[in-house]
Amino acid sequence: MQLGVCYYPEQWPEEWWADDAARMAAMGIRYVRIAEFAWSRIEPTPGEFDWAWLDRSIATLHAAGLRVVMCTPTATPPKWLVDSDPAMLAVDANGQARGFGSRRHYCFSSPSYRAQSARITEAVAQRYGQHPAVAAWQTDNEYGCHLTVLSYSQAARQGFRAWLQAKYITVDALNTAWGNVFWSQEYRSFDEIDPPVGTVTEAHPAHRLDYRRFASDEVVAFNRIQTDILRQHSPGRDVTHNFMGFFTEFDHHDVAADLDVATWDSYPLGFTQDFFLSSLEKQRYARTGHPDIPAFHHDLYRGLCTGANKGRWWVMEQQPGPVNWAQWNPAPLDGMVRLWTWQAFAHGAEVVSYFRWRQAPFAQEQMHAGLHRPDRSLDQGGLEATQVAQELLAIGLAATGDAAANASASQARVALVLDYPSLWMAQIQPQGADYNPMEITFRAYSALRQLGLDVDIVSSRADLKSYALVVLPAHLREDAALAARLAALQADGTAQAVFGPRAGAKNQALSFADGLPPGAFAALAGVRVQRVSSLPPGVVDAVRWPDGSLSSNSHWREDVQTQGAQALANFDDGRPAVLRHGSSWYSTGWPDEAGWKQLFTRAAAAAGLATQDLPEDLRTSRLGNHVFVQNFSSSTVHYAPVNHAQCLLGARELAPQGLAIWKLSPSI
Amino acid sequence: MQLGVCYYPEQWPEEWWADDAARMAAMGIRYVRIAEFAWSRIEPTPGEFDWAWLDRSIATLHAAGLRVVMCTPTATPPKWLVDSDPAMLAVDANGQARGFGSRRHYCFSSPSYRAQSARITEAVAQRYGQHPAVAAWQTDNEYGCHLTVLSYSQAARQGFRAWLQAKYITVDALNTAWGNVFWSQEYRSFDEIDPPVGTVTEAHPAHRLDYRRFASDEVVAFNRIQTDILRQHSPGRDVTHNFMGFFTEFDHHDVAADLDVATWDSYPLGFTQDFFLSSLEKQRYARTGHPDIPAFHHDLYRGLCTGANKGRWWVMEQQPGPVNWAQWNPAPLDGMVRLWTWQAFAHGAEVVSYFRWRQAPFAQEQMHAGLHRPDRSLDQGGLEATQVAQELLAIGLAATGDAAANASASQARVALVLDYPSLWMAQIQPQGADYNPMEITFRAYSALRQLGLDVDIVSSRADLKSYALVVLPAHLREDAALAARLAALQADGTAQAVFGPRAGAKNQALSFADGLPPGAFAALAGVRVQRVSSLPPGVVDAVRWPDGSLSSNSHWREDVQTQGAQALANFDDGRPAVLRHGSSWYSTGWPDEAGWKQLFTRAAAAAGLATQDLPEDLRTSRLGNHVFVQNFSSSTVHYAPVNHAQCLLGARELAPQGLAIWKLSPSI
Amino acid sequence: MQLGVCYYPEQWPEEWWADDAARMAAMGIRYVRIAEFAWSRIEPTPGEFDWAWLDRSIATLHAAGLRVVMCTPTATPPKWLVDSDPAMLAVDANGQARGFGSRRHYCFSSPSYRAQSARITEAVAQRYGQHPAVAAWQTDNEYGCHLTVLSYSQAARQGFRAWLQAKYITVDALNTAWGNVFWSQEYRSFDEIDPPVGTVTEAHPAHRLDYRRFASDEVVAFNRIQTDILRQHSPGRDVTHNFMGFFTEFDHHDVAADLDVATWDSYPLGFTQDFFLSSLEKQRYARTGHPDIPAFHHDLYRGLCTGANKGRWWVMEQQPGPVNWAQWNPAPLDGMVRLWTWQAFAHGAEVVSYFRWRQAPFAQEQMHAGLHRPDRSLDQGGLEATQVAQELLAIGLAATGDAAANASASQARVALVLDYPSLWMAQIQPQGADYNPMEITFRAYSALRQLGLDVDIVSSRADLKSYALVVLPAHLREDAALAARLAALQADGTAQAVFGPRAGAKNQALSFADGLPPGAFAALAGVRVQRVSSLPPGVVDAVRWPDGSLSSNSHWREDVQTQGAQALANFDDGRPAVLRHGSSWYSTGWPDEAGWKQLFTRAAAAAGLATQDLPEDLRTSRLGNHVFVQNFSSSTVHYAPVNHAQCLLGARELAPQGLAIWKLSPSI
Ligand SMILES: [Zn+2]
Ligand SMILES: [Zn+2]
Ligand SMILES: [Zn+2]
Incomplete structure (x- = not known):
């Protein structure tokens, strides 16, 4: 159980770096994720790399004893790349290219962008693959964010036809499998098949499903190009990708097959506002988030990796305060950042990494809180992260963080x-x-x-x-x-x-x-x-x-x-x-x-499983022989697990946003 | 009063055909509509026709004593045709061609598609126009479905200019009639006039109205090309088109002038969900449909044909169970399919034809029920259709079905x-x-x-x-x-x-x-x-x-x-x-x-007309000297018509979804 | 305090003109705004001007003693102009040109349209600049109406780059100011910068803000071309533009710097329906409008002009009855047109000008009431305008109208x-x-x-x-x-x-x-x-x-x-x-x-200011030593201002839609 943080040295004066690193270490942070949007600084001009600043930044973190999670910067290809190859852009359902000026504007199927992605990945991996500070790698960032999996580019069209041919061999087989006799939808060759958009009424469901499968496979293929390069240049380091919440545009199990650790980005308040909850639930949970939204994803992502990596997962981005991107962005109640952090550990997280060290004063995410405010003062999230780090030490759980020990401790039936x-x-x-x-x-x-x-x-x-x-x-x-x-x-x-x-x-x-x-x-x-x-x-x-x-x-x-x-x-x-x-x-x-x-x-x-009717908005999680009791309600609740032996943290009485950690008696 | 069914032999193994036909006949079905989406099977390659399967299919139906309603397949031009002539596609208000992959993707104004439509109609009419099994023809399918009447193609633009010139002769006359002095909207020639789309704020209302008139006339012209060919090659057969509910994109009275019988497609539950009813009404009538939605259209379509064909109409597609295309698709309560069928007869339908014989297991409409399930078992709709056929025989009304006898029997004042x-x-x-x-x-x-x-x-x-x-x-x-x-x-x-x-x-x-x-x-x-x-x-x-x-x-x-x-x-x-x-x-x-x-x-x-305040959701219809009493409510209701002489079916007490048929005393 | 009216002689038979003018004068109207949409009549063919009808029309108004507010017709470039220069069209965020067929279809950044705008302004100003009837000029009409300020044309793109270069000098300065290090959004030259549209997720906020500033500056520049020409050819006349309600697409203070008088178009019922009020408020104020919507804009536009023109403003278009363009368009309660007119005077309007003299029977605004109905009969708005004119005379306030006397009388603290x-x-x-x-x-x-x-x-x-x-x-x-x-x-x-x-x-x-x-x-x-x-x-x-x-x-x-x-x-x-x-x-x-x-x-x-809790929906306005009491509620209210000396109009008891004007005792 370790803490981490997302950090953007390129966004801050270099004279702040050493102080930042020192305070991270002092706060109890162990992992620092960097560089996932830094392409324009790494390669400001085509083919001319500027490593100096990044070398110094990593050295600074290393000197403070911090471990670096290094990223490939492929989620934000710079303008010069887009201008030199406009065909790399994703294309929307109306046939419009998705333009430069935010992020994720590339098409997964573009051969030229795949080549660019491999080139920059290779460059970064060669430079830092063996660096002693580098503990892990993250590929790209949040595949599919902003609905970017489905693209209708020429490259996607060609790719889809090839994918169909490989799957069905003959177009007659495809016609039969899909049922294209319906509405005279039969094709005479794979070259007649377009992406399933722009139709008068709904497109053929089998056509749409295969396009979803194809698009998911393109994400897998795109990611694998990077993981192959990273494993070659940086053996022994964990390779991960940071997934998102309630996100279904590609098959996460397929992508995870190429990863060592699954990580995800947990924004309980944003997800509460932007997804399917009723408006009454959106009001009720506005400042705490729905208690099961983080839990659901923790349990989902814990199930992603397989084999030797079974059960390995992190929170790569933990909401530290109000964010900027949901329909409404309330601040969490005091105590929620601590409660969310412990909730993640309770579900087996190896690392909980906050997004971000310091709120940026500019650009799209300037209203997204960090552990610190833009003026460098410590924000509420920073206070609570510090508290968690101290609690981890106090009850001796920090020591369990490095290895995959927790992961296998889940005993869910x-x-x-x-x-x-x-x-x-x-x-x-x-x-x-x-x-x-x-x-x-x-x-x-x-x-x-x-x-x-x-x-x-x-x-x-x-x-x-x-x-x-x-x-x-x-x-x-x-x-x-x-x-x-x-x-x-x-x-x-x-x-x-x-x-x-x-x-x-x-x-x-x-x-x-x-x-x-x-x-x-x-x-x-x-x-x-x-x-x-x-x-x-x-x-x-x-x-x-x-x-x-x-x-x-x-x-x-x-x-x-x-x-x-x-x-x-x-x-x-x-x-x-x-x-x-x-x-x-x-x-x-x-x-x-x-x-x-x-x-x-x-x-x-x-099934022989005991159930209990827990008090409203109270949740419990068992990990090994510990039970974590979490109070998401606005009332004080009394609760202790059956067969508890010892209370490590908190008490039987849980205030709102309160937490208790119990050790179970050895008999069970 | 006869029953019919919509059938797609091309979608089923040929070894099922004879059994299907035998069971149709046994169930009491008389009419079978076929082939309206079969272009890709009739002409799998440009100019090469495959009649064999269709010949055998019609022969099978004929052998079972069934009467065929033959269709032109023009609602679904195949992909090879679209690829050879992309200009045939309708164009939406944003200038995008409406693509292949569902249906109705053609532009009514396209000269080349009109030629293709005439060519395939001629081919089918020549082949089957004199076939003894063929009792009637349906042109195309559901003109205008999926908002396909208004197209903004180059062909439509040219057609509109010619249409305006024919109507106004001089552009000054048009400027005056429209009031184009307003906002400097005056034109100097017909060639300056574009379709009324893409304007900064609302386009000129007279401009829009004439475009609606023009587009409606294009549907009439498109349809007349087919009816002319059908009358030439298949004299003596009824020619119809299947209209839709709450549909206003073209003037149905104008199209009907070229038809012998008006038919429409009755989906009471789908229309209840998708049109203007309040959300309380959508809940209340979710499983019965609003009682007046079918009635309204029965009475509308009964009024469409004129002259010798006055009052002639069918239901070409009767909802047999849950459908797939509405916002929500509940199953009808047991008894509703029977009640709807009788309701149509009560309003004077010659034929009620169910859509469709068997639910397709694939493609866009796989969740649309049929009289049978995809596994060939009889569904609830099939049970109720069987019951209606038996009731028709039992009370001697089936005999009235073939001729136009009912049609003139409506005595509405x-x-x-x-x-x-x-x-x-x-x-x-x-x-x-x-x-x-x-x-x-x-x-x-x-x-x-x-x-x-x-x-x-x-x-x-x-x-x-x-x-x-x-x-x-x-x-x-x-x-x-x-x-x-x-x-x-x-x-x-x-x-x-x-x-x-x-x-x-x-x-x-x-x-x-x-x-x-x-x-x-x-x-x-x-x-x-x-x-x-x-x-x-x-x-x-x-x-x-x-x-x-x-x-x-x-x-x-x-x-x-x-x-x-x-x-x-x-x-x-x-x-x-x-x-x-x-x-x-x-x-x-x-x-x-x-x-x-x-x-x-x-x-x-x-006006000298007696009115009564009927019990809630009870409706009555008089046809000749019969009164049909229909209970759409969820309560048992007692009701008998004034001056009733004899109850032919049902009773004074009507259970929910109940029906009674009364004969009136001769005095009235 | 004077009344005016908007008039379109080109829309009516010439034989009505003299009668119209005579009745305007008799009703007490002093100002007549004309010609703001008349380009196609002034220049029916490129370069060939038809001044005759406009000469006669102005002469007719002049002969009746009316003062003309002359307009430039640039809000509605005719079709021949658009066809000869399609690049003059504004382009929407999807890249589609905004087409002809309504109004405001031009791009403010188009150099060719700016030239056309200068050419027609010059022609009209030369013709009528010294005409004795011409009292004032209005440039264009309602800049920005129908969301027309932001355009994404090639001209706008080029203009934006030049604007950025002028502002930031170097692209590095821009990158730093905007914070483009975020998400690798750094540019290497101004030529790499596109308008902030089409991005995958939100575009950069600084980018968007500068585009808004640029677009606002383009409106200012466009307007200044006209005001420069008008001042040259028509010295001594007021130059104005008619602004709109709740409209924020350009900086009104910047545009007003080039004007003598600010005017705005007041449609209380339309604004009540179309803006941010709750649905309960939209119901409650459906027929009176929210009382503070007109007041807010009166006070806003009174603050627009500066220097010698400080406080000068008119209502250029006053709602006279139901309009056509809001989501819903109720008729105002009887008395509201009078109350709105007096409300404007109470806030210091020099002129209140009704839109329009007579309802047009054709085109987009045919459902927009005027002072008269299309059949020339006097409508309710005309009755109430007449009443106001008589009241102004009766209490001696009409005399205060011509000069800017009222304007400076506002004593708001x-x-x-x-x-x-x-x-x-x-x-x-x-x-x-x-x-x-x-x-x-x-x-x-x-x-x-x-x-x-x-x-x-x-x-x-x-x-x-x-x-x-x-x-x-x-x-x-x-x-x-x-x-x-x-x-x-x-x-x-x-x-x-x-x-x-x-x-x-x-x-x-x-x-x-x-x-x-x-x-x-x-x-x-x-x-x-x-x-x-x-x-x-x-x-x-x-x-x-x-x-x-x-x-x-x-x-x-x-x-x-x-x-x-x-x-x-x-x-x-x-x-x-x-x-x-x-x-x-x-x-x-x-x-x-x-x-x-x-x-x-x-x-x-x-602050030493006395406040009172006014009865619901009652409002008061002090102007000089007069207090205007306005009852927007549906109840009779009793109210008199503190230190009142004399009641000039109305009484202490105010019926719904009632008005009272009080003179204050000299002591205060
Ligand atoms: Zn993120
Ligand atoms: Zn249908
Ligand atoms: Zn206006």
Whole structure:
């Protein structure tokens, strides 16, 4: 458990650098990320590199005992590069090139930009790959930010045709797989196929899905060019990329296959304002963020790396105060920066790195707080970071930071499957204007967390052996391999599987699953979906549970034919809302919070997992034999974990924004 | 009264065809519409036709005793055609060509596409024009769907200039008619005139209106090329086109002049979600649809054909379950497909044809239900279609289906005038952001229906002799001919005319009617409009009626000078809300439901028509000496028509989604 | 105090002209504005002028004793001009030329259009510059209407580069000033710099701000070409331009430096519907307009001219009835046209000129009322204009109209500073989606008016010596000069300064003010801003005042460090909402009406100004020794000013839409 910070020496007078480094070290910061937007300073003129300032900057950090996370600067190609090669620009759905003047203006498919990206990566890696201060590398910055994965350039068009040819071999195979007989959409050659934009009404869903897959693969390929170069020139250093929140434009599991550590950029207040929460939730959580937004991503990114790197993750950018980019940007309540930092450690983060050391007084992000204000004074975030560093030392957890020790300490017995192709399927074919697959996934996750359960968010390829409860809130993709693994898991014991609506509904070409949904999951779930409804806002169906209590479904409803499953909860017309078939549970609709809790409480019990109904906005996380109790509410709450032995930090009484860390008694 | 179905043999294995046909016949289906999107299968390579599969498919249907409705495939030109002639594409208001990859991507004005359309129509008509199975033809599919009437291509620009020259002869005449002295908008030649798009603020209203007229004429011309070919090669067969709901981009009366039968595509739930209903109505009617949406269109399309074909109409596509294309797509309640089918027959449909026989498992409409599911199992819609077929036989109404017998049986005494140019005028110049002329027309219609009145929706050219009450809810166009016919009608007896606000307000160039609104209707209405208000949401004026009851006006308000008319209902400031002048009634605003009912109850009484206040969401339709009672509510209702003699189907007690058919006693 | 009218002889039969003129004179109208859209009639063919009709028209008006306000017709270049020089068109942010067919389609930066503009101005000025009827000139019409200030043409691009070079001399200086090291945005030459559009995410704020400044300067330069020509050919006549409401696209103070009189176009109902009022306010004021919308602009435009012309202003276009261009267009209540006219005089207008004499029956504005209807009958607005003319005569105020006598009679002791660059800064960097600097300015103004205070709205360069209270609701721009003048003012006596949030926060390059906000105002305000929050809708913080009363803040919140200031009102967490530091007051947030009133009541008292809590929607204005009492409410109100001597018009009892004019006793 270590702290880090993002730092831009090129933005500050050189006479401040040594003082900055000294104060970082004094504050307890160990890692410093630099240079990810510095191309125009590294190469101010084509081919002429200026390393001097960067050499001195790294030396200064090194001298203070700090470890550098070095970045490739490819997210911001300078103007001279754009002017010399305008075809490198991404092109939007209207055919307009996305211009210079902010960032991420390149097209992932551009061969010339890939070459430029390799050239600058090689230059930086050669210069600093063996530098003793350099501990890790970050490729580029926030792939896909500002909707930059999908480009409709000529390069993308050519790339897509080649990608399709490689996948389908013959155009007849493609026509058949997509169902192009519909509306005379048949092609006679791959060269007739354009990107799926500009159509009169919606473009073909299989066409759109393959374009999403292609675009995701382009991100993977672009990233791999850099990781290959970095591994060659800087062996032994961790290579990472900083992912984002609620972001689905490319398959993160695929990109992570080339990384040692997954990192992500955690802005709880910005995400609360900009995503799918209701306006009441946006008000309620304006100054704390929704408690499960950071947790959800911590658990997601902990599941990204595999093999020897399994469970390795950082927060690369931690919100330190108000930001500038959300629709509204409140300041966090005092204590939230500390609470968020500890929350990340509680979920297994190796490093929490704040963005940024000091607020810039100029340019697009000048209203984005840092640990310090533009006048060099320490801001509230800096105060709280200092407190965390001291607390880490005080309770002896800092020592656990360097290695991957924490990562494997997660003992979650609940797996929630998140599958990017399934998300794309629902986004392409929502069927109801507000059917957001990320939202239903998040709502299911949040209900699990409110029941006191620790959760691993895993890919569809994950090994499920250690889990007692597997949840698939939005796994639209027909997935026979996963179905087989679930069946094997259930055969072995008491493991339970919970399917959300639309599970297994679509085959690889976004057509109907064989024999009606849930396709490959039908044998497990014991149902066949006969028809579906998407429900307009305000249409809500009551759901009655065996104990007489009621919950509500909205958004989506399925009428199913049971094939072995038994109705557990029913609508007023007697049709099943939730069914159980042995160790499998199927929800025919989109439950509210009460409905998810009813369902998970029962499934967890069947799986042998204890649940608790935590106080509102209180969350707990177990890591190794520690339990971290986090109070996101505006009230004082009393809480202690079952079988607690010792309180390391805080107490049974948690003030708003309060935290307690407990050691469990050895018996459990 | 016959049933039909839409079928796509090219989308299914040939080994299923015979079974499909046999089951259609067994189910009681008589008509099968085919081939309207099959161009890429009919002509997979330019100039090389593949008739074999279609020959076999038609033969299979024929062998089962089914009658084929053959279509021209021009709504979906294949990719090879687009690539060989990109100028055939429609162009949007931003100058972008509307691309391949869905449907309706052609420009109605393209000479080359008109030639292609004639060529393929000729080919299909020559092949099947005399085929004994072919009972009727459908041209293209849903003209204008996805906003495809207005195109801004070079061809449209040239066509528009020629159209203007033919209309105005000299550009000075155009300048004068439009009022181009305003804002220095005068032209020196027709070649200076561009389509009315891309202007800094709103384009000239007369310019826009003529462009709408031109675009509508282009649809008529495009369609006539096909109907001429079809009549030449397939004499004796009905030629139709399938129109859509709430669709106003071209003048349907003009297109219908070239048709034998008007057909339309009825999707009650989709229209309920996608059009102007309030969000409370969208919730309330989510699973039944608003009861008057199908009825309104049945009555509209019954009024489309003229002469020997007067009153002839079908439902070409009947919603059979949930669809895919609305904002939200709930499944209809059980019983609704049956109720909708009977509702169409009650309004005089010759044929109700379901879309589609079987849900496609792939492509854009895979979430659109059919009578069967993708796995060939019978869906709820199929069950209910079967029930209707059996009921038709049981009560002896099936026999009435083939001929045009029903059509003339409508005995509506109320005519509601719907005038496409008037709709365009209000759309171009709404004056208030939510002034939708289709909505006020529909609201007036719905009030009439709630009073138990049968309604013919007619064009402004219709013969009005048989009507006791003529309603003009949104007839903005100054129409001296109609005024004269109304005056003659009133002179003959007790016939009443009801004018909505804005009646007769605009001349042919969308300028003020002579001598202030209501222009040519002023002598009838006995008022002159002095000023108008459009009212923002929430501004509502109370209207007090002679019986002391109150209703509310919103959206629109006129201050009138009376010229003979007497105030019937007043606002709180004493100004008239509704006036009467002999046999004419004028509403100065946009009434709510209570206001329309007050007005129509009085006007109907003056016209000698009995009204009743039907139970909520109950509707009745008289056809010949039958009365069809339809319960769209969620409650059981008791109802029997006055002077009923015999109940043929159902009973006095109607469950939700229930239907009863009564025979009237001969005395009436 | 004189009346005027806008008139379009070219739109009416010549045989009506003499009658129109006679009736204008009889009604009491003195000024007639003509010809501002008449280019196509003045020069129907390139280079061939038709002066005859205009000569006769002016002669007719002259013969009736009317004074002509002559216009340059440059807002509507005719089609032949556009076709001969398409590069003169403005270009939108998507790169599309803004086409012919409405108005204002030119680019201010186009050299060729500037030449055309000079040519036609020269022609008109030569023809009529010395005409005895011509009393004044208006340049163009409503600069910037329909968002036409910002253009992205090639001419604008070239002009911007030259403008930047002139400002920064070297590109290094620009890079440093803007902070282009951020995100590698550094340029190597001015030729690399494009307009700030088309970027992937937000463009650089300093880049945007300089583009706004450049575009504003282009308007000034365009206008000056015309004013130079007019002064040369028509010396001694007033030159004006008609500005608009809530319009911020260019710096009005800069344009006014070249004018003799500021005029503006007052449409109270349209502005009420189209701007930032809440939907409840839009309903409540639908038929009267918000009382402070006209007043705010009267006070703003009265402050525009300087030097010998200080305080000179007119209403050039006064709403006479319902208009056509707002989202909704209600008719004003009877009496409102009279009340608005008197309100303008009460604020010091020399002339109130109605738009327009007669409603046009055709083209875009046919639904815009005039003093007469299209059929030549007198409309309600005409009746009320006549009444005002008679009242002016009756109470002897008409005589004061010709000279600038009224202008200097304003004795407001409150100055509200409105600074266009500050508005641009907040628009570019709102930080919260609903932070509208014009709204907070207007809300502060309205609170002052509700306390019975007269207000001068002044530029940041204004002489403040005569003011007791200076209010800066949204002065984001760091402004050392203003700070120094405020300090001097306070040093001299009891004058008070009130700062809204964000005051002085930004330097000239839209970077942080030195030493944290409020920058140059820090010494006055006695605070330093430590962090800021923008607050989503519904997040409201209670503010507790010394008297125990509560108000609410929303939208914005600052945490400040006090440097001498004392908290006056606090949030529930004890942090200050409003602080006082000697004669300066600082609000850390966006107060509601109650909060502004609390603050201003105290500051006014400290300044020695008496305030009163006026009845709801009643307003008073003092002009010389007259007080004008205006009742915008829907209730009868009793009110008389303190120290009144004589009631010239009306009475103590004011009916809705009522007006009273009082003479004050000489003692005060
Ligand atoms: Zn970031
Ligand atoms: Zn259809
Ligand atoms: Zn105007």
